[in-house]
Amino acid sequence: xxxxxxxxxxxxxxxxxxxxxxxxxxxxxxxxxxxxxxxxxxxxxxxxxxxxxxxxxxxxxxxxxxxxxxxxxxxxxxxxxxxxxxxxxxxxxxxxxxxxxxxxxxxxxxxxxxxxxxxxxxxxxxxxxxxxxxxxxxxxxxxxxxxxxxxxxxxxxxxxxxxxxxxxxxxxxxxxxxxxxxxxxxxxxxxxxxxxxxxxxxxxxxxxxxxxxxxxxxxxxxxxxxxxxxxxxxxxxxxxxxxxxxxxxxxxxxxxxxxxxxxxxxxxxxxxxxxxxxxxxxxxxxxxxxxxxxxxxxxxxxxxxxxxxxxxxxxxxxxxxxxxxxxxxxxxxxxxxxxxxxxxxxxxxxxxxxxxxxxxxxxxxxxxxxxxxxxxxxxxxxxxxxxxxxxxxxxxxxxxxxxxxxxx
Amino acid sequence: xxxxxxxxxxxxxxxxxxxxxxxxxxxxxxxxxxxxxxxxxxxxxxxxxxxxxxxxxxxxxxxxxxxxxxxxxxxxxxxxxxxxxxxxxxxxxxxxxxxxxxxxxxxxxxxx
Numbered sequence: 001x002x003x004x005x006x007x008x009x010x011x012x013x014x015x016x017x018x019x020x021x022x023x024x025x026x027x028x029x030x031x032x033x034x035x036x037x038x039x040x041x042x043x044x045x046x047x048x049x050x051x052x053x054x055x056x057x058x059x060x061x062x063x064x065x066x067x068x069x070x071x072x073x074x075x076x077x078x079x080x081x082x083x084x085x086x087x088x089x090x091x092x093x094x095x096x097x098x099x100x101x102x103x104x105x106x107x108x109x110x111x112x113x114x115x116x117x118x119x120x121x122x123x124x125x126x127x128x129x130x131x132x133x134x135x136x137x138x139x140x141x142x143x144x145x146x147x148x149x150x151x152x153x154x155x156x157x158x159x160x161x162x163x164x165x166x167x168x169x170x171x172x173x174x175x176x177x178x179x180x181x182x183x184x185x186x187x188x189x190x191x192x193x194x195x196x197x198x199x200x201x202x203x204x205x206x207x208x209x210x211x212x213x214x215x216x217x218x219x220x221x222x223x224x225x226x227x228x229x230x231x232x233x234x235x236x237x238x239x240x241x242x243x244x245x246x247x248x249x250x251x252x253x254x255x256x257x258x259x260x261x262x263x264x265x266x267x268x269x270x271x272x273x274x275x276x277x278x279x280x281x282x283x284x285x286x287x288x289x290x291x292x293x294x295x296x297x298x299x300x301x302x303x304x305x306x307x308x309x310x311x312x313x314x315x316x317x318x319x320x321x322x323x324x325x326x327x328x329x330x331x332x333x334x335x336x337x338x339x340x341x342x343x344x345x346x347x348x349x350x351x352x353x354x355x356x357x358x359x360x361x362x363x364x365x366x367x368x369x370x371x372x373x374x375x376x377x378x379x380x381x382x383x384x385x386x387x388x389x390x391x392x393x394x395x396x397x398x399x400x401x402x403x404x405x406x407x408x
Numbered sequence: 409x410x411x412x413x414x415x416x417x418x419x420x421x422x423x424x425x426x427x428x429x430x431x432x433x434x435x436x437x438x439x440x441x442x443x444x445x446x447x448x449x450x451x452x453x454x455x456x457x458x459x460x461x462x463x464x465x466x467x468x469x470x471x472x473x474x475x476x477x478x479x480x481x482x483x484x485x486x487x488x489x490x491x492x493x494x495x496x497x498x499x500x501x502x503x504x505x506x507x508x509x510x511x512x513x514x515x516x517x518x519x520x
Contacts, residue, residue, distance in 0.1 A: 038476060050446070051444070225439075
């Protein structure tokens with residue numbers, strides 16, 4: 001069981017020397033140590049990346065920016081300028097002309113059509129929905145044995161309020177032909193040399209998931225335009241499913257009869273077709289399927305590793321949790337390494353796919369070390385495991401988090 | 409003929425708190441064209457094997473990403489190098505695959 005990475009974030013300014021910066025001082029002002037080996041990362045200067053405040057710098061090109069844990073301690077809805085960023089290839093435009101931008105709906109439909117941004121927002125009913133966007137590889141750095149890929153701590157996720165058009169309304173207007181089974185989502189990216197065409201980014205959803213009322217084309221995030229790095233001007237949102245499907249800078253929606261042959265559907269972003277997506281390293285004969293619904297997760301925000309709590313006195317513990325593919329059902333805290341659990345009170349319900357606050361009063365029985373665990377259960381009955389399942393992509397991490405403190 | 413999609417369960421979803429009508433109908437969005445600057449190209453490789461790494465591994469991603477990878481088995485590094493070459497067409501010569509894997513392995517020692 002890993003330490004709560006948020007709690008373990010030890011920040012140190014390096015003005016005046018000391019630690020060696022991983023990148024030039026023009027990019028970073030300080031560093032943060034994520035709680036795994038080789039976890040030292042620069043913190044960006046605010047504004048270094050457009051529309052972004054200080055972020056954990058995982059990669060300059062193509063940008064991989066992680067949200068510092070402090071932000072989750074302050075906000076249930078993550079401010080747009082602190083939401084994590086994940087691009088695969090540096091082949092997306094740095095200029096978007098909103099007058100020329102088009103969204104096309106085609107493929108196995110009766111009436112293919114194209115929309116300007118004004119038409120998208122003006123001709124279809126707008127809906128608002130809270131949902132958490134989480135990278136398939138969030139927390140990959142915590143997985144043992146370690147695997148290659150973006151070495152995220154817990155900050156590759158953000159809960160936001162989305163405004164947009166339900167995808168079903170667009171597909172309804174196009175008229176989906178009988179026999180269609182899937183919907184492919186293309187974006188504005190154009191490959192750079194020497195990457196071959198099979199590696200062009202696009203994602204495919206089963207038709208039933210595409211037409212679920214929660215799936216939508218979003219043009220606002222927390223009441224403002226999306227930051228360019230989060231997919232301006234429009235992105236797909238697939239609440240409850242991992243962010244790999246939340247295609248940024250969406251330009252084309254194609255109804256099809258097959259699940260797609262692109263690299264980013266298979267073999268990339270696939271998980272073992274086993275309970276919890278778990279297998280053992282080196283295991284052969286495992287069937288892999290495209291990653292899909294998220295698992296439940298829960299976190300502490302009011303306490304961090306090393307904190308002191310008053311013994312014999314109540315402390316109000318707080319945090320947030322989400323259910324993943326189904327609504328959050330319960331959050332419980334354990335003070336005895338998981339032998340017994342106490343249900344936390346849940347805060348305002350922002351909808352089945354959003355983050356939700358939890359709180360629980362806790363009184364240490366005696367002075368000394370205190371280890372607290374937090375665990376979420378979703379409506380479908382999925383419960384966070386003590387140890388995350390292992391898979392070679394480092395996906396689906398959702399082990400129970402803990403904090404180590406002292407009662408004094 | 410077209411497929412009948414499941415009706416948008418707006419009412420039911422509303423009751424469940426999933427969707428909140430945002431005024432209904434047309435929505436006033438302020439669209440403004442954007443031009444941004446990114447701090448590219450980002451860091452290059454320095455130190456052990458830097459010349460070969462920069463020649464083979466810098467086209468598509470900056471070096472900070474590779475430097476931040478964990479300790480991996482030599483064979484795993486070789487699989488990564490071959491993946492970059494075969495899937496993404498990284499400019500890696502067949503004769504350099506083992507050398508690159510060895511360099512990457514040496515640059516990512518096991519944690520103490």
